[in-house]
Amino acid sequence: MKLLEYQAKEVLSSLGIPIPPGVVARTPAEAVAGFEKLGPVAVKAQVPVGGRGKAGGIKLAKTADEARKAAEQIIGMDIKGFKVPLVYCEAALEIEREIYVGFTVDRDARANILLLSAKGGIDIEQVAEESPESIARLYPNPWRGPMDFELTQLVYDAGLGELARPLSAIIENLYRAIPELDALTAEINPLVVTKKGEVIAGDAKLEVDENAAWRHKDLEERYGGVVEGDPYEVEAKKRGLTYVSLDGEIGIIGNGAGLCMSTLDLVQRAGGRAANFCDIGGGAKAEVVENALAVILMNPRVKGVLMNVFGGITRGDEVAKGLVHARDNLKMKLPLVVRLSGTREEEGRKILKQNGIEPGANAWEAAQKIVELATMETPTPAAARPDLPAEEVTLEHPS
Amino acid sequence: MSILLDASARVMVQGITGREGSFHTEQMQALGTNVVAGTSPGKGGTTHLGVPVFNTVADAVMATGANASGIFVPPPFAPDAIMEAAAAGISLIVCITEGIPIQDMIRVKDFLRGYPSARLLGANCPGLITPGVAKIGIIPQRITMSGPVGLVSRSGTLTYEVGSALSASGLGQSTIVGIGGDPVLGLTFRDVIELFERDRATTHLVVIGEIGGSDEEHAAELLGRGSRLKTVAFISGRTAPEGKRMGHAGAIISGNRGTAKSKEEAFRQAGVAVAETTDEIVGLLR
Numbered sequence: 001m002k003l004l005e006y007q008a009k010e011v012l013s014s015l016g017i018p019i020p021p022g023v024v025a026r027t028p029a030e031a032v033a034g035f036e037k038l039g040p041v042a043v044k045a046q047v048p049v050g051g052r053g054k055a056g057g058i059k060l061a062k063t064a065d066e067a068r069k070a071a072e073q074i075i076g077m078d079i080k081g082f083k084v085p086l087v088y089c090e091a092a093l094e095i096e097r098e099i100y101v102g103f104t105v106d107r108d109a110r111a112n113i114l115l116l117s118a119k120g121g122i123d124i125e126q127v128a129e130e131s132p133e134s135i136a137r138l139y140p141n142p143w144r145g146p147m148d149f150e151l152t153q154l155v156y157d158a159g160l161g162e163l164a165r166p167l168s169a170i171i172e173n174l175y176r177a178i179p180e181l182d183a184l185t186a187e188i189n190p191l192v193v194t195k196k197g198e199v200i201a202g203d204a205k206l207e208v209d210e211n212a213a214w215r216h217k218d219l220e221e222r223y224g225g226v227v228e229g230d231p232y233e234v235e236a237k238k239r240g241l242t243y244v245s246l247d248g249e250i251g252i253i254g255n256g257a258g259l260c261m262s263t264l265d266l267v268q269r270a271g272g273r274a275a276n277f278c279d280i281g282g283g284a285k286a287e288v289v290e291n292a293l294a295v296i297l298m299n300p301r302v303k304g305v306l307m308n309v310f311g312g313i314t315r316g317d318e319v320a321k322g323l324v325h326a327r328d329n330l331k332m333k334l335p336l337v338v339r340l341s342g343t344r345e346e347e348g349r350k351i352l353k354q355n356g357i358e359p360g361a362n363a364w365e366a367a368q369k370i371v372e373l374a375t376m377e378t379p380t381p382a383a384a385r386p387d388l389p390a391e392e393v394t395l396e397h398p399s
Numbered sequence: 400m401s402i403l404l405d406a407s408a409r410v411m412v413q414g415i416t417g418r419e420g421s422f423h424t425e426q427m428q429a430l431g432t433n434v435v436a437g438t439s440p441g442k443g444g445t446t447h448l449g450v451p452v453f454n455t456v457a458d459a460v461m462a463t464g465a466n467a468s469g470i471f472v473p474p475p476f477a478p479d480a481i482m483e484a485a486a487a488g489i490s491l492i493v494c495i496t497e498g499i500p501i502q503d504m505i506r507v508k509d510f511l512r513g514y515p516s517a518r519l520l521g522a523n524c525p526g527l528i529t530p531g532v533a534k535i536g537i538i539p540q541r542i543t544m545s546g547p548v549g550l551v552s553r554s555g556t557l558t559y560e561v562g563s564a565l566s567a568s569g570l571g572q573s574t575i576v577g578i579g580g581d582p583v584l585g586l587t588f589r590d591v592i593e594l595f596e597r598d599r600a601t602t603h604l605v606v607i608g609e610i611g612g613s614d615e616e617h618a619a620e621l622l623g624r625g626s627r628l629k630t631v632a633f634i635s636g637r638t639a640p641e642g643k644r645m646g647h648a649g650a651i652i653s654g655n656r657g658t659a660k661s662k663e664e665a666f667r668q669a670g671v672a673v674a675e676t677t678d679e680i681v682g683l684l685r
Contacts, residue, residue, distance in 0.1 A: 050647070107614075108612070143510075182500050184501060185648050187648050211474065211498045211500045211501065212500035212501075256555045256557065257609070258554020258556060261609060261638075264638050265636070265637050266676060341559075342539055342542075362678075364678050
């Protein structure tokens with residue numbers, strides 16, 4: 001889960017990292033109230049994606065009127081597919097210098113890496129490319145975290161020795177987000193040194209591991225659901241599905257991320273475009289299959305559904321039962337092509353056949369078939385088209 | 400011949416009495432895998448599927464000489480199960496469990512440094528199978544056939560897809576290894592390819608990668624330095640949209656690696672044939 005800036009700052013503050021005073025505003029009037037409380041403010045769009053400054057999502061307000069206008073412009077604007085739900089009005093800082101500090105998972109090293117650079121700010125990726133030596137790095141021991149002397153070394157390696165004391169404390173506190181919150185990435189960029197010499201977080205990014213949500217139920221309750229995402233993704237999340245919306249017309253259900261991705265690739269190769277990625281995962285139950293189909297059919301753009309299941313831990317009989325049940329419950333009237341293979345596939349195929357669904361042979365043929373069917377204007381019942389193989393079953397759209 | 404798993408393996412199952420543990424233990428036994436023990440805390444002293452059940456891995460190893468383990472326990476308990484197996488002297492640990500928090504796996508990986516003879520496969524992987532001989536995990540026997548092709552994959556279900564196509568074409572496999580799809584894993588493509596390279600019974604290699612991370616790039620680098628294996632690579636996720644990035648930290652450490660394009664190019668530069676669909680793999684391998 002990616003936290004918004006104000007949420008990330010709330011968390012960092014609770015870990016002992018200094019943040020500027022700020023106010024969350026859902027309306028222009030609230031932004032004005034924020035100005036009256038704080039004086040000159042930066043009005044900042046709250047979206048879980050980078051590049052909002054360049055997209056016009058950050059404005060400086062020196063008067064109440066400017067704060068109102070900034071909020072009017074920013075709230076509701078679209079930044080990289082996210083509708084801005086609210087702004088964060090934060091006391092403007094007098095910046096002396098900008099530092100970069102953060103950590104992330106280094107997949108190659110199978111470890112967390114702490115990064116610190118004296119060249120903070122929006123051009124940090126360019127810095128990384130042009131002068132990688134100016135970014136100091138540390139791999140802390142994952143059981144005990146960074147030792148004091150390691151942090152001191154990191155700070156001196158970054159050429160920031162004169163700030164050793166405040167920086168070591170901030171980095172030590174930032175690192176606590178790993179053991180305490182299962183954070184995967186945290187970043188303060190810029191970490192601002194003000195003209196008065198304070199060291200304070202100018203921006204904050206924080207991503208926590210959804211696989212560890214069972215350890216941190218409070219985080220989801222407190223911070224989840226603020227951003228209005230894609231409606232199908234929101235519904236899928238409620239139903240516990242791994243689902244990503246795409247902009248095509250063919251609904252995809254697969255088991256396993258790799259198979260699901262290669263199914264998208266096949267549909268594109270066959271000349272169609274996938275409407276979604278939906279991985280029903282290992283051990284998929286009947287209920288999961290029905291949920292997946294229900295979410296896909298909410299999308300009126302969908303003209304057909306391709307289901308590709310190759311079972312290992314997933315059992316064909318359960319998948320088939322779920323599919324038949326879903327069809328009956330949802331009363332769809334769209335073409336559906338099913339490719340089912342693997343563990344207990346005979347039982348699965350038998351169940352499909354008994355219910356008038358003939359399973360397809362291989363993934364490529366299934367992809368070509370669904371693209372062909374979905375591009376026909378009116379779906380025709382399979383029974384009335386004896387020239388077509390029986391694996392296309394025609395179902396009613398729930399709407 | 401094979402890698403990692405042969406007829407001499409004395410296999411145990413952690414979580415043997417659970418639903419998935421039971422189902423797949425039976426499948427493993429059906430292939431002839433020598434399952435000598437299981438664990439299920441509190442059920443020590445009982446027998447399940449004809450196998451003695453112990454409270455701990457150390458007890459199981461002491462009593463049965465188990466040297467390989469399949470782990471089928473839920474995510475909150477799986478990290479400890481991996482470390483328990485390593486500490487008890489198990490040399491091949493196969494963790495099937497999906498959904499383990501990444502920070503737990505980072506700590507587990509660090510712990511395993513103290514047990515250099517323990518090899519971890521996974522987590523979130525389908526395990527491995529030496530066709531006709533033995534398997535640990537969930538790869539269905541029916542898609543396999545004994546032969547000279549080494550198959551290593553990050554995806555579970557794509558492995559079945561490709562294994563099935565190879566078998567249908569008469570191209571049997573020496574061992575099929577699913578390394579798993581999590582960001583922090585045990586054995587990597589490189590580790591497994593090095594083993595296949597040394598296995599004289601393996602003459603061909605299929606590598607099935609996917610977008611994200613740079614394990615495929617590292618594998619390509621290794622193969623580019625010279626290999627006796629005729630190799631075909633496939634990368635899934637060419638049409639997957641790029642994730643919406645929030646911070647810079649990922650880009651700072653990984654640059655442009657991780658895309659399907661980067662991985663395919665790395666393999667081509669190494670002189671490895673790249674299949675555009677899984678259906679092309681068999682043709683390119685011959």
